Amino acid sequence: MDPSQLTRITGGQPHPMGATSDGLGVNFAVFSANATRIELCLFDAKGRKELRRFDLPECTDEIWHGYLPDAQPGLVYGYRAHGPYDPQNGHRFNPHKLLLDPYARQLNGQVHWSNALFGYRMNHSRLDLSFDRRDSAPAMPKAIVADETPFNWGNSKPPATSWNDTTIYEVHVRGVSMQREDLRQPLRGTCAALADPRFIEHLQRLGVTAVELLPVYAFLQDHFLTERGLRNYWGYSTLSYFAPEPAYLMQHPNELRQAIRRLHAAGIEVILDVVYNHTCEGNEMGPTLSWRGLDNASYYRLIPGDERYYINDTGCGNTVNMSHPRVLQMVTDSLRYWAASYGVDGFRFDLGVTLGREGNGYDPGAGFFDVILQDPVLSRLKLISEPWDIGPDGYQLGNHPPGFSEWNDKFRDTTRRYWRGDEGMRGDMAARLCGSRDIFDRRHRRPWSSVNYVASHDGFTLADIVSYDGSHNEANGEGGNDGHSENYSHNWGEEGPTQDAQVLETRGRVQRALLASALLSDGTPMLLAGDEFGNSQDGNNNAYCQDNPLSWLDWTQAQSDQGRALSRYVGRLIALRRAHASVRSARYGDAGKELAPGIAAIAWFDAAGAHLDAPAWESAQERVMGLRRAAQRPDGEVDVTLLLMNPTHEPVAFDLPEPALSWSVELDSATLAPAAPLQEGPIEVAAHSLVLLARSEPTGDAP
The missing domain is CATH 2.60.40.10 (Immunoglobulins)
Structure with missing residues (x-):
């Protein structure tokens, strides 16, 4: 009409x-x-x-x-x-x-x-x-005014993968397909490309169980970026909490629903990265687009006594006022809408600490958390928090309520430093491998509460971690003053691309060790899209404004011999994770409890096969270590693995600890050899590498 x-x-x-x-x-x-x-x-x-x-x-x-x-x-x-x-x-x-x-x-x-x-x-x-x-x-x-005709989900049902079986693949809707030469041009960069069978088959070959999509609802192309000829690529500048980003659609929002339906049919969950901590309207000098003009004093946190100015716990100019009941209703209505209308399986909350701020600061019992956790729909989804913001006491890793998992940047930084060869990292690395129980083992939380990653959209890619000593953000137009100042990276002899065979060999080993650390640790592993085939951003560690080939995944790299080999390696790691309960413990429990004669749930050894004592842990110079873990499988058998780690520049011979077991070599990150029974004698672990052994015969029932 x-x-x-x-x-x-x-x-x-x-x-x-x-x-x-x-x-x-x-x-x-x-x-x-x-x-x-x-x-x-x-x-x-x-x-x-x-x-x-x-x-x-x-x-x-x-x-x-x-x-x-x-x-x-x-x-x-x-x-x-x-x-x-x-x-x-x-x-x-x-x-x-x-x-x-x-x-x-x-x-x-x-x-x-x-x-x-x-x-x-x-x-x-x-x-x-x-x-x-x-x-x-x-x-x-x-x-x-949207046509809310119910979408035909057919027989497709969400996979409902348990947290303990989850492996996340963080991906950008546009960037994942812009350089897909096997796709028709109109499909590239859209939600429809997520439904392409070849992409879904790639995910299935890897074995990931969930995709985590960077923001898909409408966001603003910020003025300061357009003035520089750049674009908001990541999408953390929310314009609408309910409408999909029009640039990701060819015609209709159902394209996103269709992609989710096909991912579900393939057994893959969909998690949305959501930004409720601030909006695109910025501070007092920003535009009037929606919330500011409708009721600025209700929608935003303002400085008491001088309400002209905004509380800026986010670093983005404003902070959404989650203490107001109508604002909290808008956020929860948005979450329920995406869950019910689009069938999403979970959410990753950008700057989650901001959402938990009340008048007196961060509170794990804040209204936002209470509303989510009592909700019969939202409480059953996968809930992930980014556990920091820039406000007072803004670092809250481990201090979120049960029911939430958290991005664990301590895992990221510790793992990078350990494999870089930094001194004094052995004890911290040990804690990270075992689900960071020093951080999360409280209030009956589970190891899955720790989302373990070595790279994410925010920072270096995996390939750049081992290729650059410093960031190279010149294309951002901010004089190189943006992005993380400390990346815990190392170029291993030459900055950036190289043809030096020895440098490339070392970089490859460190990449594989970093991947194995994330995928063979207790917790929930997360893989950055493209890391499985060596995607690079040319040393840019803050590519938020690079909507161009710098950020888009380079699928020609995926088709190279090196890219294919690395993807197969990642698939093998995820398969090993599925196969061995001991590398993805479902509970923290008593680390010293014997699950088989002489086999504790967790035990640490030096290269001589001796238990690590307190002085050994305190030695800053010692780096190598062995981790033996045991867990009872559903069939009653006890799964036992031994992870031998050598971040040094020379090979190390490990004597195997008592009691003697029949072992098979499941993974050698240096040689990529297939699994094979282990012969008697010490096992040599190459420089910058790790070896995973698994018990190859039953150990008997738990005592």
């Missing part, structure tokens, strides 16, 4: 939030505690011309609402909010600014940078205390 022919609006209902079609019309509901009037603005199908305005006629419990008879899905709309423009008291209402519905399920158009997007007059002497009367609608995306 032509929106210009919609002539009346009735009171409607305050729930559900957003724009909801019942087939006969559309109900609109939007929160604002401090507005004095809210207008609903209707546009033509292309979003270019405003055709009608209606005042929302009712306000119930601070929810403004109205019902448009005869309106249908596909209607393009936005809001204008009236109220005080009083920044010093936290209010920034400006009805000249068109506002995006916080609950919009689908977007029309994109932000076109213009001074009209700002609620104040740019370059005015009073800065954001001034008031701008230009209409921002021509520069704004609009919301579309």
